[in-house]
Amino acid sequence: MSRLHVVSGKGGTGKTTVAAALALALATEGRRTLLVEVEGRQGIAQLFETEALPYEERKIAVGPASEGGGRRAGGEVHALAIDAERALLDYLQMFYKLGGAGRALKKLGAIDFATTIAPGLRDVLLTGKACEAVRRKDKTGRFLYDAVVMDAPPTGRITRFLNVNDEVAGLAKIGPIHHQAQAVMRVLKSPETAVHMVTLLEEMPVQETADGIAELRAAGIPVGGIVINMTRPALLDNGDLEVAARGARTGIAKALSQAGLGGARRGGLAERLIDPLLEQAREHAERVELERTEHAELKAIGLPTYELELLPEGVDLAGLYRLARDLRKQGPI
Amino acid sequence: MTADDTTLDASAPWLEVDALLDDPRTRIVVCCGSGGVGKTTTAAALGVRAAERGRKAVVLTIDPARRLAQSMGISELDNVPRRVKGVDETAGGELHAMMLDMKRTFDEIVEGHADAERARAILENPFYQSLSAGFAGTQEYMAMEKLGQLRAGDAWDLIIVDTPPSRSALDFLDAPKRLGSFLDGKFIRVLMAPAKVGGRAGMKFLNVGMSMMTGTLSKLMGGQLLRDVQTFVAAMDTMFGGFRTRADATYRLLQAPGTAFLVVAAPERDALREAAYFVERLAAEQMPLAGLVLNRVHGSGAAQLSAERALAAAEALTERAAEEDCAENLEPAGIVDHHNGKADPGTAGSLSPAATAEQEPPTSASAAHLAARLLRLHAERMQVLARERRTRDRFTALHPEVPVTEVAALPGDVHDLAGLRAIGDRLALSRAEADR
Numbered sequence: 001m002s003r004l005h006v007v008s009g010k011g012g013t014g015k016t017t018v019a020a021a022l023a024l025a026l027a028t029e030g031r032r033t034l035l036v037e038v039e040g041r042q043g044i045a046q047l048f049e050t051e052a053l054p055y056e057e058r059k060i061a062v063g064p065a066s067e068g069g070g071r072r073a074g075g076e077v078h079a080l081a082i083d084a085e086r087a088l089l090d091y092l093q094m095f096y097k098l099g100g101a102g103r104a105l106k107k108l109g110a111i112d113f114a115t116t117i118a119p120g121l122r123d124v125l126l127t128g129k130a131c132e133a134v135r136r137k138d139k140t141g142r143f144l145y146d147a148v149v150m151d152a153p154p155t156g157r158i159t160r161f162l163n164v165n166d167e168v169a170g171l172a173k174i175g176p177i178h179h180q181a182q183a184v185m186r187v188l189k190s191p192e193t194a195v196h197m198v199t200l201l202e203e204m205p206v207q208e209t210a211d212g213i214a215e216l217r218a219a220g221i222p223v224g225g226i227v228i229n230m231t232r233p234a235l236l237d238n239g240d241l242e243v244a245a246r247g248a249r250t251g252i253a254k255a256l257s258q259a260g261l262g263g264a265r266r267g268g269l270a271e272r273l274i275d276p277l278l279e280q281a282r283e284h285a286e287r288v289e290l291e292r293t294e295h296a297e298l299k300a301i302g303l304p305t306y307e308l309e310l311l312p313e314g315v316d317l318a319g320l321y322r323l324a325r326d327l328r329k330q331g332p333i
Numbered sequence: 334m335t336a337d338d339t340t341l342d343a344s345a346p347w348l349e350v351d352a353l354l355d356d357p358r359t360r361i362v363v364c365c366g367s368g369g370v371g372k373t374t375t376a377a378a379l380g381v382r383a384a385e386r387g388r389k390a391v392v393l394t395i396d397p398a399r400r401l402a403q404s405m406g407i408s409e410l411d412n413v414p415r416r417v418k419g420v421d422e423t424a425g426g427e428l429h430a431m432m433l434d435m436k437r438t439f440d441e442i443v444e445g446h447a448d449a450e451r452a453r454a455i456l457e458n459p460f461y462q463s464l465s466a467g468f469a470g471t472q473e474y475m476a477m478e479k480l481g482q483l484r485a486g487d488a489w490d491l492i493i494v495d496t497p498p499s500r501s502a503l504d505f506l507d508a509p510k511r512l513g514s515f516l517d518g519k520f521i522r523v524l525m526a527p528a529k530v531g532g533r534a535g536m537k538f539l540n541v542g543m544s545m546m547t548g549t550l551s552k553l554m555g556g557q558l559l560r561d562v563q564t565f566v567a568a569m570d571t572m573f574g575g576f577r578t579r580a581d582a583t584y585r586l587l588q589a590p591g592t593a594f595l596v597v598a599a600p601e602r603d604a605l606r607e608a609a610y611f612v613e614r615l616a617a618e619q620m621p622l623a624g625l626v627l628n629r630v631h632g633s634g635a636a637q638l639s640a641e642r643a644l645a646a647a648e649a650l651t652e653r654a655a656e657e658d659c660a661e662n663l664e665p666a667g668i669v670d671h672h673n674g675k676a677d678p679g680t681a682g683s684l685s686p687a688a689t690a691e692q693e694p695p696t697s698a699s700a701a702h703l704a705a706r707l708l709r710l711h712a713e714r715m716q717v718l719a720r721e722r723r724t725r726d727r728f729t730a731l732h733p734e735v736p737v738t739e740v741a742a743l744p745g746d747v748h749d750l751a752g753l754r755a756i757g758d759r760l761a762l763s764r765a766e767a768d769r
Contacts, residue, residue: 256704259646259704
């Protein structure tokens with residue numbers, strides 16, 4: 001069972017929402033999850049309707065109660081927005097007691113260099129902090145977090161982001177950075193990690209999902225499941241259009257008219273609705289067909305899939321809990 | 334509800350895309366926006382339209398979807414603009430397209446600015462190799478560098494740039510500045526200290542503090558990596574001035590009147606929040622904003638029928654059809670068909686097999702079921718319209734000065750020139766046409 005869940009996907013597919021819902025879903029009774037953000041967007045704070053997250057782990061929610069008989073309360077969700085600069089200073093302090101030197105380095109611009117310009121260091125710090133949280137234990141020797149969920153960079157950058165430690169370990173062949181990078185890589189390539197891909201039932205995100213999974217596999221990083229986000233029910237399909245094409249026009253016009261929408265004769269209010277309504281139906285049916293094709297393509301990848309319905313009013317806190325329950329119902333992720 | 338409610342508030346200015354593309358003073362169009370809103374497609378569609386209207390245009394894409402790249406014939410990544418075939422050149426324009434190759438662009442800068450021996454030393458440096466292969470940030474620098482090159486080459490009269498899918502979509506604006514502040518910073522002198530100390534004994538005394546710093550760095554990074562970095566920095570030393578100048582020049586180019594920023598967004602809360610942030614940042618940086626492209630907006634040919642009325646009518650029809658079903662329950666086929674439709678009116682699959690099997694014209698009851706489904710679909714569409722309008726209005730209330738154009742949603746993805754042309758047509762609709 002993985003303990004580090006990395007959530008990626010094409011831009012606009014709802015990575016942050018899915019990561020948050022997953023953190024909630026995994027927070028069953030007595031369990032504690034940590035939701036981390038690495039891109040400095042404060043998306044988690046917006047979703048949970050709290051003020052901006054500091055660089056500090058704090059409890060932000062309680063997982064949804066389990067359903068069925070003897071409802072039991074949910075566990076805890078903690079959150080952390082990882083800041084590369086703070087992570088580096090912490091790291092220097094923790095391992096080298098370099099508090100003062102850290103400040104001097106910052107003044108020099110070295111910290112800025114390390115976190116924004118130096119190849120990969122930023123990503124090493126971000127993944128390193130997440131892996132540290134995965135491995136952290138409390139006094140009794142029990143893992144502090146049962147699961148860590150990362151709202152990760154998009155598909156196009158995810159493999160490089162996770163694999164950066166390999167590259168850095170190759171670049172710094174000895175020394176603490178080398179060891180740190182290797183330690184992080186051991187977690188990321190172990191069964192403790194699972195990268196989940198969020199997608200929509202559209203061509204480009206599905207294509208990126210397939211490409212991204214192939215890249216991750218080639219890099220030896222374990223892939224978890226595919227979350228199909230924002231699915232919509234099919235209200236009608238090509239079958240209905242065939243019925244309409246076989247001369248249901250008059251019938252539809254009459255029906256619309258009987259429902260109080262105006263006259264059914266040519267040029268009547270109800271009759272004039274038919275063309276635009278059928279046009280919408282045609283577009284809808286076309287989309288339904290496309291979605292079926294994309295769905296089949298995702299299934300062919302051969303990974304477990306999870307589906308989350310589109311919440312028409314956008315995702316608020318209540319919606320997030322609904323998505324978390326939906327994820328739970330679909331079995332372990 | 335009238336058609337007016339579904340189109341833009343008359344107070345928001347309309348973005349005239351053709352006027353922008355046709356104006357010979359427009360030399361650079363930058364498409365920016367958060368991920369997944371259709372930036373690359375918009376950039377490509379603008380390129381096709383500009384070329385077919387007579388401009389000699391080049392589209393610089395950063396990371397296009399494979400099929401979009403194929404549609405423009407740039408599936409190979411060779412860092413050189415290629416002429417796009419199939420574009421109508423009768424108006425005297427042409428379209429070129431290229432995909433950014435970060436490493437190649439970086440290598441070219443090195444080769445162009447250092448003598449052969451020094452260039453080789455840099456290109457072989459392990460630190461450089463990782464840096465140029467595209468770690469965070471490099472893509473932004475190189476996109477801006479390439480834009481500067483294309484503009485300096487002056488072979489095109491319109492350059493359309495798609496921006497990288499960065500962690501913050503405005504990283505490309507910060508990239509030149511960040512590079513500049515790094516190059517001007519003390520840190521770089523610390524890194525170069527040992528290299529210089531060797532040559533100039535007098536510097537040694539002054540650099541005690543700095544040597545301590547490099548000692549710390551060495552402890553952290555490992556001696557070999559620090560040496561790689563130092564060699565790299567020393568080899569790049571002579572080029573830094575050039576870098577700085579170019580970064581500044583590119584930044585000024587972006588502020589120049591010939592540049593037009595288009596913020597691309599989908600009519601969704603998050604995308605428009607990001608768009609508002611963009612608009613504010615561009616203003617703060619004194620970058621010329623041309624307007625907002627609102628992508629994938631839904632419309633309806635029957636906007637006069639509200640969601641509420643459509644739903645009420647659908648309810649009435651379903652009820653009445655159910656009564657008719659009971660009356661007709663002597664016909665077995667009818668029962669199967671209609672009961673399925675009634676029990677689960679939201680599921681299309683349950684009805685279609687029966688419907689396709691039945692070859693006679695639909696009965697009045699099945700026509701009523703069908704009409705009810707059309708109405709429910711319409712109600713859903715009207716709800717989408719209302720939501721999109723609310724999110725858009727929130728944006729225009731915050732930024733009433735920003736011209737907006739809306740692009741109607743297509744049911745599928747675009748992967749050929751015809752599709753790009755269709756997007757271009759939609760982009761360039763006037764307000765009156767869009768209202769219809």
